[in-house]
Structure formats: C-alpha cells, structure tokens
Amino acid sequence: MDTPSTDFSIATPRLRLRHYRIGDEAQLLEYYGDEEVCRYLLHGPWTESDARENVEIRSARTDLDTGDLNVVATLDGRIIGNVSAHFVNDTDHTVELGWTFSPAYAGRGYATEAVTALIETVFSLDRVHRAIAQMDAENAASARLAERVGMRREGHFIQDWWNKDAWSDTFLYAILRAEVTE
Template sequence: MQLKTERLNIRPFEVEDKEDIFEIYEDEETCRFLLHEPWTDKDRDEHFERKRNQRSLGQKSSLSLAVLADDKVIGDIAIWYTDMKETVEIGYAFNKNYSGFAYASEALSAVVRSLFRDYAIHRIQANMDARNLASAKLCERIGMRREAHFIQDYWSKGEWTDSYVYAMLEGDLPD
C-alpha cells in the first residue's frame, strides 16, 4: 500500500526511516499506552527490522506504514487481520512534536478508505487503553464508533487497565 494525501506520503518503511521512527518510539509519553516499552539504543535495530519486514497485508502477514510529512516519518500505522472474516485491526503512533496539525486524522482516513476500497475489508477496529483519550478522539474524528468499554480487562505494564474497542464499516465513512 502506498498512498498520497494533500500533505502526506504513506508507504512501507525503508532503511532510511530508522532514526525518525526511533524518535517516536523512544519517547516514554508516546509509549505510555502502547503494549511495549520505549525502544532503546540496544533494541531499536531489532524493533525497526521487524517493522520494516511487515510489508504486505495478508491472512498471515501484517503491514506497517510510515507516514511522512516533508520527507520525515512522523507516524506509524500498523494493520493486521483478526480471526474474523474480512476484519482488520489498526494501531498507530505519531510523533508528539507533530500533534495539533491533523496529520494523524489525514493519514488514518486515507488508510481506512484504501482498506475498504482496495482490500475488500468488511470491518476495521482499533483496541486501546481507555486512558488514551487522544486515540479515542482520533478514532471518532475519522468516523469510528466506540462499541465497547471493558473494565480492567487487560494487564499492562504492572496494572489492570480498561480498554475501548472502536470500529467502523465502510458505510460509516464520512462523506
């Protein structure tokens, strides 16, 4: 998948993206609600290679996309199939230094439209830590609806956390 929007280029990761993506994932605040700890100098090459090798969306493969603004990677969108027919889950992280410019909304909107149009996806969902209000608002901005709020259902980083499930069908896309 390669997409262009008015301001962004969205494509699989390339070798030259390592430092930009490290800038995102080394940040404690960014990783607070993610399932993994911040990347370190010791493990960044391993994490990056795994992400760089996620180049196609299939039943047994996931896709990681770099979101670029002016040739700088400012975000990461990951997509993988769930066990349900024609259903994918999306996850994302964006460089906090680029928040407030609607880049995340622009990128995710383009990706979900492409998933429905080019991959014949029936349903797209996003699961998140319920404390991640910025992520919840982002899902709502692109047309997703909150379908569930699970109470203390996930053990993450030494504590029980609540989860939200957001989802959309093609008919939920804003005009």
C-alpha cells in the same frame, strides 16, 4: 526477508505513507524513545536496539492482503508517525488498525489524515467488512482520533488487560465498509 517495493506509497494532501526502510530507526526512535509516547503502548521506550529490531520486522510487513501492512507517515520526507493494519484472524473480514504519532506534530490534523488514508486503503480490499481499533481507555488522544475518522466506540472493557504492572481498561472502536463507502 523480501525487500519491500520502494515505489509503494499512499499520498494524502500533505503526507506520504510508505513502507518502513532500514535507515528509519533514528527518526522512529525520536518518538518511540519517549516515555510519554509509550505510556499507553504495550512496551516501554525503545532503545537503539529496539528500533533496529522493529524496523526489520515491520519492513517485512508490507501487504495487508497477505498478512500485515505497516507504514510510516512522512511529511516532507520526515517520519512523523506510523500506522498499521492486520486481519484479526485469517478467515475473518475484520481488520485491526493501529497508530502512533510524534507529539512534535500533534494538533495539525496529520494523524487524522494518515488514519483516514489507512481506512480507505483497508476498505479497498473487497474482503474487508469492518475495521476496529483497540486502545487503553485512558488514551484520550487516541480515542478522539478514532472518533474524528468516523469510528464509533462499541465497547469499554473494564480491567481486561494487564500491562506495565497494572490492570487497564480497553476501548474498542469500529467502522463498517458501508459507513466509509456511502
């Protein structure tokens, strides 16, 4: 496995987004181990083993231009969330965004700051024309975040995803390069 560059970071007024590192497991487990945080995700709460496995996988996903970009958002060196981006398919100009944040830091604008920085990073690649985010339609907090960063709801798919023994609806949000760079 390639070791990610330790000097990669995206600075915002209050946060630093950086690659995952071995050793991040305990801080990520603090929120990924929470059943409520995982309520709308495709997996249940993490165990220590899940945290190790996910950090190993995500620490190798360091470059959107060649695959995926997965980074943690830190506040004063403490992980408070994570954001990601990947191309929908290899020949496409659409990037899908994802995010998960610790509820301990909710309501202070940190997620908005981190996702805004991610969107700016994604659109710094000339190839990218459009960014999307998909979420469980019951995840009101995530939908509000998508709207705060300028994304618009383009779709509401009814019972399109089987997850955790039930059908769920999906919201699709999107933003175009021209809407960010105007």
